[in-house]
Amino acid sequence: MHRSIVDAIGLDALLGMSAWIVLACGRVPLGNAGFAAIGGAATLLLEVRYRVPVSIAIVAAIACSALIGFALGAVLARAERVPFAVATLAFGIVAGGIAVPGRVTAEAASSATIQILAVLALTFFLMWRFMRSRDGRAFAAVAQDERAAATSGMAPPHLRLIAVAASAAIAGSAGALIAAAHGAYDDAWFGLAQNAGALACAVVGGAGAIAGPAIGALALAGIPLLAPPLASHAALVDAALLLCFATLLPGGLASLAAPLFRRRPEGAGPP
Numbered sequence: 001m002h003r004s005i006v007d008a009i010g011l012d013a014l015l016g017m018s019a020w021i022v023l024a025c026g027r028v029p030l031g032n033a034g035f036a037a038i039g040g041a042a043t044l045l046l047e048v049r050y051r052v053p054v055s056i057a058i059v060a061a062i063a064c065s066a067l068i069g070f071a072l073g074a075v076l077a078r079a080e081r082v083p084f085a086v087a088t089l090a091f092g093i094v095a096g097g098i099a100v101p102g103r104v105t106a107e108a109a110s111s112a113t114i115q116i117l118a119v120l121a122l123t124f125f126l127m128w129r130f131m132r133s134r135d136g137r138a139f140a141a142v143a144q145d146e147r148a149a150a151t152s153g154m155a156p157p158h159l160r161l162i163a164v165a166a167s168a169a170i171a172g173s174a175g176a177l178i179a180a181a182h183g184a185y186d187d188a189w190f191g192l193a194q195n196a197g198a199l200a201c202a203v204v205g206g207a208g209a210i211a212g213p214a215i216g217a218l219a220l221a222g223i224p225l226l227a228p229p230l231a232s233h234a235a236l237v238d239a240a241l242l243l244c245f246a247t248l249l250p251g252g253l254a255s256l257a258a259p260l261f262r263r264r265p266e267g268a269g270p271p
Contacts, residue, residue, distance in 0.1 A: 007181050009221045010116035011174050015194065016201025016213025017123055018171035023207045024131075025163040026143030026156075028085045031092025032198045035168040036175030037190035039065045041100045043176040044185045054180055058115065061176040062169050069168020076164065077157035084160075089195075096190040112181035119173050120214075128210055130166075135159060171198075193235035200238040204245050206254025215253050 015032060022029040042061035046052040052060070072091060076084050130136045135158075141149040142156045150156055179185050197220070205216025220238065224231035245252055 005221060007113055007116055009217045010113075010120045011178055011181070012197065012201050012217035012220060013120055013214045014116075014123060014170055014174035014177070015198035016205065016216050017127060018167045018174065019198040020202040020207060020210075020213045021127065021170070022163045022167045023202055024139045024143060025159055026139075026146065027081060027160060027163070028199075029088050029164075029167060030085050030195055030199075031088035031090070031095070032167060032171040033190040033192070033194035034092035034095030035065045035069060035171035036178065036194065037096045037098050037187065038068060039172030039175030040179035040185050040190065041098045041175075042172075043179045044100050047179075054111075055115070058119075058173070058176040058180065062172045065172020065175070066165055066169035069172075070161070070165040072168070073161040073164030077161045092195055093192070096192075096194075097187055098190075099187050100185045112177060115180060116177050119177060123170055123173065124210070124214070127166075131210060135162060139163070193238070196235060196242060197238045200242045200245075202252075203250075204241050204252055206252030208251055209254035212252055212254050219253060 015036065018032045018035065019029050039058075039061040042064045043054070043057045046057035046060055047054055072088075076087055079087065131139070138149065138154045138159055141152070141154060142159050146156050175190065178189060182189075201213045201216035201220060203216070204219055205214065206212030209215075220234075220241070223237055224234070230237050249255065
């Protein structure tokens with residue numbers, strides 16, 4: 001597999017994960033590309049203007065995105081579904097318009113693939129561990145019935161704050177790695193199309209499975225290979241698949257494999 005394809009799948013999976021964790025908490029994020037833009041801009045500024053090693057710049061950029069995500073999450077913790085979606089959309093448009101000229105070093109760009117795969121693996125592991133924790137298990141309850149969850153002693157605002165901050169950190173890491181992989185920053189990389197792409201990875205792969213964003217990223221990456229003319233219409237393809245899966249197969253591709261892993265009752269005969 002060509003390195004650029006590996007990079008694209010890894011970055012798309014990260015953006016999909018940033019959308020997935022908010023969806024898991026019952027809200028629809030529409031501004032993940034804004035956090036990615038902050039991560040990319042911070043990485044470039046630290047690398048070019050302050051000569052910070054790229055690895056340290058990426059970590060600092062992720063922390064910056066997470067801090068801003070925490071602040072936004074605190075504001076939106078008690079917001080209903082529609083105000084939440086509108087506010088995140090507005091944030092994404094504003095943050096995605098950040099413009100930073102310059103280029104990172106050639107050495108940083110050459111090591112981008114290893115960094116992308118390492119961050120992707122670490123992110124997946126941390127999300128897997130978190131979703132097995134008490135707060136992680138509460139996400140599903142809040143997404144299904146927020147009032148019932150609150151009555152049971154859960155704190156939906158607290159959980160949404162965690163979700164937004166984590167989403168911001170993951171999206172920020174994707175933006176930082178995009179800047180490192182390309183050796184440049186372009187605000188055109190962090191627009192509404194990227195928000196749709198992040199949601200498409202999560203929904204197409206399966207919003208009910210942690211591996212959903214990675215599955216979605218692989219599926220979306222395979223479409224241009226199978227139908228090359230669609231490569232220049234990625235945003236349209238993402239939007240079309242998002243519409244189709246959200247209406248026809250809400251469980252995503254992961255739901256098709258779920259029956260294979262479902263445990264049969266003891267003593268049951270062969271299917």
